[in-house]
Amino acid sequence: xxxxxxxxxxxxxxxxxxxxxxxxxxxxxxxxxxxxxxxxxxxxxxxxxxxxxxxxxxxxxxxxxxxxxxxxxxxxxxxxxxxxxxxxxxxxxxxxxxxxxxxxxxxxxxxxxxxxxxxxx
Amino acid sequence: xxxxxxxxxxxxxxxxxxxxxxxxxxxxxxxxxxxxxxxxxxxxxxxxxxxxxxxxxxxxxxxxxxxxxxxxxxxxxxxxxxxxxxxxxxxxxxxxxxxxxxxxxxxxxxxxxxxxxxxxxxxxxxxxxxxxxxxxxxxxxxxxxxxxxxxxxxxxxxxxxxxxxxxxxxxxxxxxxxxxxxxxxxxxxxxxxxxxxxxxxxxxxxxxxxxxxxxxxxxxxxxxxxxxxxxxxxxxxxxxxxxxxxxxxxxxxxx
Numbered sequence: 001x002x003x004x005x006x007x008x009x010x011x012x013x014x015x016x017x018x019x020x021x022x023x024x025x026x027x028x029x030x031x032x033x034x035x036x037x038x039x040x041x042x043x044x045x046x047x048x049x050x051x052x053x054x055x056x057x058x059x060x061x062x063x064x065x066x067x068x069x070x071x072x073x074x075x076x077x078x079x080x081x082x083x084x085x086x087x088x089x090x091x092x093x094x095x096x097x098x099x100x101x102x103x104x105x106x107x108x109x110x111x112x113x114x115x116x117x118x119x120x121x
Numbered sequence: 122x123x124x125x126x127x128x129x130x131x132x133x134x135x136x137x138x139x140x141x142x143x144x145x146x147x148x149x150x151x152x153x154x155x156x157x158x159x160x161x162x163x164x165x166x167x168x169x170x171x172x173x174x175x176x177x178x179x180x181x182x183x184x185x186x187x188x189x190x191x192x193x194x195x196x197x198x199x200x201x202x203x204x205x206x207x208x209x210x211x212x213x214x215x216x217x218x219x220x221x222x223x224x225x226x227x228x229x230x231x232x233x234x235x236x237x238x239x240x241x242x243x244x245x246x247x248x249x250x251x252x253x254x255x256x257x258x259x260x261x262x263x264x265x266x267x268x269x270x271x272x273x274x275x276x277x278x279x280x281x282x283x284x285x286x287x288x289x290x291x292x293x294x295x296x297x298x299x300x301x302x303x304x305x306x307x308x309x310x311x312x313x314x315x316x317x318x319x320x321x322x323x324x325x326x327x328x329x330x331x332x333x334x335x336x337x338x339x340x341x342x343x344x345x346x347x348x349x350x351x352x353x354x355x356x357x358x359x360x361x362x363x364x365x366x367x368x369x370x371x372x373x374x375x376x
Contacts, residue, residue, distance in 0.1 A: 077200030079170030098294025
């Protein structure tokens with residue numbers, strides 16, 4: 001059933017968020033520490049565990065796939081609710097940060113590729 | 122007419138589905154007809170979303186962009202932290218542990234290194250622009266990773282909404298640039314085999330940027346880049362509000 005997939009996804013997120021909150025309290029940060037990341041690792045682990053394979057027949061998995069496909073639309077809605085007016089007053093920051101991040105990342109690709117090749121040999 | 126508007130406001134989340142669908146449809150049309158596939162439809166849609174948020178901020182005068190206008194209030198729910206995190210977790214479903222293991226340690230390392238590199242670059246730029254609080258610096262650094270890691274980090278750390286918007290904008294600039302620049306630099310950076318595609322996906326991280334960038338370069342490379350990129354946002358959401366934020370706090374105490 002589709003709801004099994006949605007429920008599994010929801011359970012993973014809730015457990016992740018709870019663990020993230022506990023982790024935050026543990027290290028004394030007033031924040032949820034990596035709850036979403038933990039939830040993702042949990043979902044990958046659960047969906048790859050053989051004992052849960054029964055749960056992931058097509059109708060069930062479509063409950064997860066739907067929300068995965070809703071990711072871009074949700075990001076668009078998220079963009080539409082941002083405080084852009086406040087951000088625009090320091091507009092160059094975003095451009096410079098974005099361009100610099102891409103330039104540095106592009107430059108690293110040949111370096112890492114060489115490392116990977118020498119490791120293979 | 123006023124009844125119709127009242128009904129749309131009463132069913133605000135459903136209205137938001139229609140609004141986002143229309144934005145995406147228009148953006149995909151623009152992407153194929155005007156930009157001829159040079160820019161990904163979702164990137165245009167996000168830009169449109171940010172422009173609408175700017176307009177909504179001017180008209181509504183609030184801090185939630187278009188969602189402050191009651192007709193569009195459903196966007197606040199759909200684009201809120203709950204659904205956003207839910208959808209992010211769902212994207213992990215496509216990732217297979219075995220495929221990542223095959224990618225080897227370089228693939229995994231490129232994801233971690235990519236997050237750290239972009240975070241550092243974004244954080245340095247933020248400091249250069251006069252930000253002094255660790256929360257804002259970390260949020261902008263996280264935004265330079267992807268436009269998801271930025272808001273997730275910002276929400277987790279309690280950053281100002283304007284700073285979150287900046288981090289989304291930085292991530293958006295990155296995503297669009299990756300889409301446009303990848304086919305131009307592919308030869309120079311040796312992006313012509315599965316392994317370099319894995320590294321590329323891990324370093325860039327922006328899923329839409331990587332998918333569109335590789336599709337424009339060599340469609341055969343898309344699954345490899347997308348594989349590592351799928352992990353990037355997760356690793357970013359794990360590292361940015363925790364270890365990387367603590368590193369910023371630590372460095373701040375030194376200076």
